[in-house]
Amino acid sequence: MSKKRTTRSLDPFDRAILRIVQKDNKTPQRQIAEQVNLSAAAVQRRIAAMEKAGIIVANAAVVDVHAVQMGITAIVEVHLKDERLDTVDNAKMLFHDAPEVQQCYYVTGGISFMLIIVAADMTAYEDITRRLFAQNESVARYRSLIALDRVKAGSSIVIP
Template sequence: MKALDAIDRRILTMLQDNGKATNKEIASVLGMSITPIYERIKKMEDAGYIKKYTTVVDKDMLGYHLMAFCNVRLKEHTKEYLERFEEQVAELPEVSECYHVAGNFDYLLKVTVVDMEVYHFFITTKLATLDNIGHVQSSFVMKEVKWEINVPIE
């Protein structure tokens, strides 16, 4: 696919703001017909610009009131150990994000649970039992100041 043009970027911006926007709605805003909008979106999906469509739910309404960021340091840093840790942590439903980072720690995990008791259970029976864990340091979210899933599209 060629580089994104201004129309593609506007379409992506609109879809980030409302993933349920129809091709008809997008076409109307952009002053275009439905078919070219459909074709542009399909090309962006096929090229990987659009990874998936999802629904953002309110974690607090569902009872998930504790969010923590876990810095994890591994004991060994061979390719096999890193891959194994990534496979294992990907299976933990409490972990919504995992990043391999540079610095004092190897990984940063975003963990969302109901409360501290559940977090303690997660740390002691799940995370601490993974292969090659050397050290875990947790930071707890006191207040969510900004949360944004959208990528700025210029």
Template sequence: MDSTDRKLILLLQQDSRLPNAQLAERLNISASACWRRVKALEDAGVIARYSAIVNPDAMGLKFEAIVHVHLTRHDTEALGRFIAAVQRRDEVTECYATTGQADYHLRILCRDIEAYNEFLEKFLFVQPAVNSAQTNVVLRRIKSNAPVG
């Protein structure tokens, strides 16, 4: 990967809808060379997918939290069930298995605190592998969706 590939990746992260001709012009390369680079980056898995960045507030999702989940069970079957259940929930926008005190960290988006409480009571706390959870409410986003480069 060279500096042109890195600049191409940055441009696509800023606006993945840029036409190939505009990308090529900004990179000062031919349109065919640009297309080949994009295709090679896709084939190599560097570009995993294209998506839209949505404003949660505009979608009515006013409550955001980071939840630190502590498990009681760490066997393969219990973990598999927990992970599968988390993946099915729309409120969970991100989930990370990490080192440290908590086993998993979930980013949650809901319409309000009542919806979050329902998520806790009817979903998270009924998962057999879950021992406890600590919630940190997000007051404001400082940096998100930053380009990788």
């Protein structure tokens, strides 16, 4: 399930472009070009090259969960019964393919996975937990933490 990793190195222009498009990927390329002192065509080529190299992995909108009636955000720690490759790979595939799972991390420290899940309400969330965890023989146990407030989401990473 790991994404393609690139060996392409980023120069200062690439890094400056990434800082801008992370804040707003709809920024016109001519405006980016002015900010980084390149031509619009050069910016376009660099963005296309970073997409091809897997540096830019998606152009997506961050949606307000309340606007789409997804009132429950849960942070879930999942403990698998074992860490065999087939068990882990099957869990990765299951979690990756579940549309309610917004983020999924395979982690160290005695926990197998950390997931961020959104649901319309607690009834829907219970259905999700039954399907992904309770009825899954590979899951030893799981623990849900229900978010009281979404303080920060969809943030960009710091590009040095």
